[in-house]
Amino acid sequence: MxxxxxxxxxxxxxxxxxxxxxxxxxAYAGAEIDGLTGTDFTFTAKADCVSGADGxxxxxxxxxxxxxxxxxxxxxxxxxxxxxVTIHLKNEISWPEPVPVSLVFPGQMDVTATGGDPGLxxxxxxxxxxxxxxxxxxxxEPGTYxxxxxxxxxxxxxxxxxxxxxxxxxxxxxxxxRAYAHADSAYDHEYxxxxxxxxxxxxxxxxxxxxxxxxxxxxxxxYWFINGRNAPDTMLMAGIPWLPTQPYNCMPRMHPGEKxxxxxxxxGRDAHPFHPHGNNARIIAKDGRLLQSTPGAxxxxxxxxxxxxxxxxxxxxxxxxxxxxALGWDIxxxxxxxxxxxxxxxxxxxxxxxVVLPGQQELTFGxxxxxxxxxxxxxDMGPGEGGLNAxxxxxxxxxxxxxxxxxxxxxxxxxxxxxxxxxxxxVPIP
Amino acid sequence: xxxxxxxxxVTTALALSVLAMMAGGASAADFYLRAEGLTKNMPDPxxxxxxxxxxxxxxxxxSFEGTELEAADVPGPRLVVPPGDTTLTIHLDNNLSVxxxxxxxxxxxxxxxxxxxxxxxxxxxxxxxxxxxxxNATQVTYTWTGLKPGTYLYHSGTHPQVQVQMGLYGGVTxxxxxxxxxxxxxxxxxxxxxxxxxxxxxxxxxxxGSYGTTGMTSxxxxxxxxxxxxxxxxxxxxxxxxxxxxxxxxxxxxLNAGLRTLTPTLLGAHMSVIAEDGNVYPYPRQQxxxxxxxxxxxxxxxxxxxSGTYPVYERRGSLTSAGGSSPGGMLRFxxxxx
Numbered sequence: 082m083x084x085x086x087x088x089x090x091x092x093x094x095x096x097x098x099x100x101x102x103x104x105x106x107x108a109y110a111g112a113e114i115d116g117l118t119g120t121d122f123t124f125t126a127k128a129d130c131v132s133g134a135d136g137x138x139x140x141x142x143x144x145x146x147x148x149x150x151x152x153x154x155x156x157x158x159x160x161x162x163x164x165x166v167t168i169h170l171k172n173e174i175s176w177p178e179p180v181p182v183s184l185v186f187p188g189q190m191d192v193t194a195t196g197g198d199p200g201l202x203x204x205x206x207x208x209x210x211x212x213x214x215x216x217x218x219x220x221x222e223p224g225t226y227x228x229x230x231x232x233x234x235x236x237x238x239x240x241x242x243x244x245x246x247x248x249x250x251x252x253x254x255x256x257x258x259r260a261y262a263h264a265d266s267a268y269d270h271e272y273x274x275x276x277x278x279x280x281x282x283x284x285x286x287x288x289x290x291x292x293x294x295x296x297x298x299x300x301x302x303x304y305w306f307i308n309g310r311n312a313p314d315t316m317l318m319a320g321i322p323w324l325p326t327q328p329y330n331c332m333p334r335m336h337p338g339e340k341x342x343x344x345x346x347x348x349g350r351d352a353h354p355f356h357p358h359g360n361n362a363r364i365i366a367k368d369g370r371l372l373q374s375t376p377g378a379x380x381x382x383x384x385x386x387x388x389x390x391x392x393x394x395x396x397x398x399x400x401x402x403x404x405x406x407a408l409g410w411d412i413x414x415x416x417x418x419x420x421x422x423x424x425x426x427x428x429x430x431x432x433x434x435x436v437v438l439p440g441q442q443e444l445t446f447g448x449x450x451x452x453x454x455x456x457x458x459x460x461d462m463g464p465g466e467g468g469l470n471a472x473x474x475x476x477x478x479x480x481x482x483x484x485x486x487x488x489x490x491x492x493x494x495x496x497x498x499x500x501x502x503x504x505x506x507x508v509p510i511p
Numbered sequence: 512x513x514x515x516x517x518x519x520x521v522t523t524a525l526a527l528s529v530l531a532m533m534a535g536g537a538s539a540a541d542f543y544l545r546a547e548g549l550t551k552n553m554p555d556p557x558x559x560x561x562x563x564x565x566x567x568x569x570x571x572x573x574s575f576e577g578t579e580l581e582a583a584d585v586p587g588p589r590l591v592v593p594p595g596d597t598t599l600t601i602h603l604d605n606n607l608s609v610x611x612x613x614x615x616x617x618x619x620x621x622x623x624x625x626x627x628x629x630x631x632x633x634x635x636x637x638x639x640x641x642x643x644x645x646x647n648a649t650q651v652t653y654t655w656t657g658l659k660p661g662t663y664l665y666h667s668g669t670h671p672q673v674q675v676q677m678g679l680y681g682g683v684t685x686x687x688x689x690x691x692x693x694x695x696x697x698x699x700x701x702x703x704x705x706x707x708x709x710x711x712x713x714x715x716x717x718x719x720g721s722y723g724t725t726g727m728t729s730x731x732x733x734x735x736x737x738x739x740x741x742x743x744x745x746x747x748x749x750x751x752x753x754x755x756x757x758x759x760x761x762x763x764x765x766l767n768a769g770l771r772t773l774t775p776t777l778l779g780a781h782m783s784v785i786a787e788d789g790n791v792y793p794y795p796r797q798q799x800x801x802x803x804x805x806x807x808x809x810x811x812x813x814x815x816x817x818s819g820t821y822p823v824y825e826r827r828g829s830l831t832s833a834g835g836s837s838p839g840g841m842l843r844f845x846x847x848x849x
Contacts (some may be wrong), residue, residue, distance in 0.1 A: 095714050104750070124556065146677050185716055185778055186778075186825075187776055187777075187778060188780075188799045189802065190779055190780060190816050190817075191779070192778075192779065193819065201838045202778065202820075202822050202824070233830070234824070234826075234828060235828035235829070235830045235834075235840075236828075238828065240827070293835070295835065296833070296834030296835060297828055297832070297834045298734065298736055298829075298831065298833065298834035299734060299834065300828065321791075339616055350826075350827045350828045351827070352772065352802070367796065367798055368781070368797065368798040368799050368800060369795075369799075370781065370797035370798070373794075374652075374794050382794055391803075392800065392801075392802045393774045393775070393826045393827050394774050394776045394800045394826030394827075395798070395800050398833065427580065456552055
């Protein structure tokens with residue numbers, strides 16, 4: 082009776098897993114980066130809170146899309162090369178004291194600002210909730226960029242007033258996308274990695290109105306974020322209701338043989354060595370410019386690296402590829418005569434798995450294990466084991482290799498970390 | 512040509528080099544440097560009285576213990592080696608109370624390190640090269656040969672974790688040819704941005720003698736509070752730096768004499784980053800920002816797209832004085848004419 086019940090629960094868990102996988106997959110809007118498209122945007126700077134993945138509430142100042150809630154990071158703007166854009170900024174930040182806010186756009190030329198008050202780097206929106214500063218510019222080069230407040234950046238970037246900009250090249254074809262006007266920047270999936278960190282003490286002092294005690298020179302972050310979330314929240318769906326001010330996720334997925342474009346933005350104050358497990362990535366652009374020897378040469382100066390140095394304020398674009406090349410065994414578990422899979426690494430076709438797997442009683446299973454070493458194959462596990470690997474994919478941790486940044490306020494795992502999922506051929510990735 | 516730091520020193524250096532050439536086309540540049548204490552006033556974050564910070568600096572003399580051409584300052588005078596000179600000689604007059612020295616990373620010199628014996632009997636290096644004793648009666652000479660063109664830092668090579676912080680640093684440049692920073696890389700105008708920092712606690716303790724005795728015993732707790740470009744934090748009265756006109760090739764020399772990696776960021780234009788530590792990249796890099804590690808130099812050429820004012824700010828947030836006030840710190844505006 083008991084064994085049968087266990088078996089039944091096991092079967093049930095598979096069913097639940099499959100349902101979970103369906104709901105997860107269908108909700109991903111992540112393969113194309115979430116953000117706002119268009120040419121005319123309105124931001125409102127507001128005070129709000131974000132949740133650390135450990136449940137701690139952190140007071141922020143953030144940009145809201147229109148009259149929505151503040152969000153961290155601010156709305157990702159997806160623009161088109163040579164198409165002028167206008168961003169209207171209002172400011173409702175009154176806690177702990179009214180502070181002016183502004184926007185600067187590193188890497189953009191001829192930015193004009195009108196309205197509001199003169200500020201140090203650009204015109205500023207006073208915290209009256211009504212005055213509008215209007216910024217206009219024409220993004221003349223495609224690529225990955227960011228914006229941040231140009232008012233007291235040492236504090237306001239820390240407080241959350243920062244966001245991503247993506248500029249599509251002229252003639253962008255979503256069916257055959259390229260990051261730049263060259264085939265070297267072609268990709269199948271793109272993901273954003275906006276990297277930031279927070280010093281809890283600064284946020285607490287601001288929240289409690291103790292502005293006089295804020296000292297940005299003693300900056301000591303204890304939370305690290307990708308797209309505004311700490312791990313493991315990075316892997317939750319985008320737009321989930323219980324993270325209302327952190328709408329963006331970071332759940333990269335790809336099939337073997339595809340090209341995954343990593344758009345990495347060093348949006349905080351520290352450099353982060355971002356490490357994609359599974360393979361090197363090829364850095365094709367920095368600060369929105371292809372690494373090329375001459376205009377039109379493509380990314381002929383691209384650098385293959387296994388840890389991508391993200392410099393504060395800088396952006397890099399990198400192409401990650403994975404086929405399982407040179408593992409020395411067939412990841413699909415083929416017999417030598419079987420038909421190959423799309424993009425299979427053929428030198429290993431039909432090669433047997435090189436070790437005998439231990440028995441189930443001798444293993445501890447991770448939640449992302451499918452029960453089988455083969456891609457797309459589920460295997461038996463004990464009841465209640467696994468469950469997070471919906472399609473029997475391969476999981477690779479992608480993270481800051483400054484290991485202390487993989488924590489949430491000193492508790493591992495967390496922080497600047499997510500997983501790449503290599504999905505079996507045929508699994509839909511939006 | 513220069514709109515940057517130490518205008519007097521540059522002029523003097525050029526005058527000296529002219530003198531040197533008049534003396535028979537000598538291929539060596541000679542500078543007489545004097546080291547001594549000075550006080551720099553740093554702005555109070557709450558608008559109160561300035562904080563006087565004791566520092567150590569260099570100044571230019573016309574000969575050893577001869578005419579003092581200027582007061583000591585931080586950074587020290589920029590040493591401009593004429594393109595034709597391949598040997599640099601610095602004669603040092605040390606008016607400080609401790610031995611010092613001068614090193615230039617990236618240039619070639621015969622190094623003769625100085626050791627001391629610690630309380631466990633171990634020989635430990637104290638100075639990367641020979642020292643100039645405190646209050647030296649005769650000049651001590653430092654010579655570099657086979658000078659490479661480019662942008663470099665000179666600084667004390669003695670007890671550097673203290674002496675560099677105290678202010679014993681400056682820029683030294685040599686162009687490959689007149690108007691060419693490196694061979695085949697011309698420029699019309701130049702801007703020098705020399706970054707450094709002040710942790711006032713160290714300065715106070717070194718000045719009152721408590722450093723290493725009753726006060727702190729190392730610089731491990733370094734926590735800079737003032738963030739300088741060309742020796743001064745940005746304040747509301749800091750003048751813009753002239754950066755030529757539209758169409759000019761403007762050379763920006765970035766030097767980091769501080770102890771942290773900085774990220775100077777230019778708003779409104781991309782730079783063509785051409786060299787690092789005096790080494791030309793095979794291909795220039797188009798960036799609006801750059802990582803500038805401690806002790807490093809980078810050179811960039813900018814052709815500004817329009818006249819106007821272009822901010823260069825430190826993106827890691829070194830934009831305050833003592834963490835509380837803004838504007839401050841590592842910010843400058845570049846003024847580009849039509």
